[in-house]
Amino acid sequence: MRNDKQNGIDATDKAILGLLQHNGDMPVAEIAEQVGLTVTPCWRRIQKLEEKGIISKRVALLQARQLGLTMTVFVQVKAGRHDGKWLASFAKHAASFDEVVECYRMSGEYDYLLKVLVTDMDCFDHFYKRLVNGLEFSDVTSSFAMEQIKYTTSVPLNHL
Known part of the structure; x- marks a missing residue:
C-alpha cells in the first residue's frame, strides 16, 4: 500500500477524484466549492491528475441492457502454446472484438479471462466461432452471468 507522500495524492486530490469518478461532467466551480x-x-x-495519468479519460457510461446487450459471458481461455508469439497474437486477436469489453491475462488454471457483452445466444455463438478461428487453444470455456449483483467503474480510494 502506498502512502500519500509516495503517490502525491493528498486529501483534496482524493476528494476531487471521488467527485469526478461519480460525475465526470461536474463543473470545476462545483468541485472547487x-x-x-x-x-x-x-x-x-x-x-x-490528468498529466500523471491518474485520470486517464472522461467518458459517458452506457447501459448495456438498454442497448440490447442483455447477455454477459465470461470466457476462460487456456493458451495453445506458451510462447511470446502466441501470447501476442491472442492479445491482439481478443482486443479486436467489440464484444470483448475486458480482457485479462490470469494466473491459475486458465490463462485469459474475457468479459463479453452480446445480445443473445446466437450472437455469442457467432462471436465464439470467430474467437476460436485461426488460433490454437488448449481449452475454452464460457460461463453465462445470470444476475449482476454489483457493477461500478469507481476505483476504491479509501487506501489513500
Whole structure:
C-alpha cells in the first residue's frame, strides 16, 4: 500500500477524484466549492491528475441492457502454446472484438479471462466461432452471468 507522500495524492486530490469518478461532467466551480478551493487551483489539480495519468479519460457510461446487450459471458481461455508469439497474437486477436469489453491475462488454471457483452445466444455463438478461428487453444470455456449483483467503474480510494 502506498502512502500519500509516495503517490502525491493528498486529501483534496482524493476528494476531487471521488467527485469526478461519480460525475465526470461536474463543473470545476462545483468541485472547487465542495473541496474548499477556488476554481483556478482546483483546475490545476485536475490537470496534474490528468498529466500523471491518474485520470486517464472522461467518458459517458452506457447501459448495456438498454442497448440490447442483455447477455454477459465470461470466457476462460487456456493458451495453445506458451510462447511470446502466441501470447501476442491472442492479445491482439481478443482486443479486436467489440464484444470483448475486458480482457485479462490470469494466473491459475486458465490463462485469459474475457468479459463479453452480446445480445443473445446466437450472437455469442457467432462471436465464439470467430474467437476460436485461426488460433490454437488448449481449452475454452464460457460461463453465462445470470444476475449482476454489483457493477461500478469507481476505483476504491479509501487506501489513500
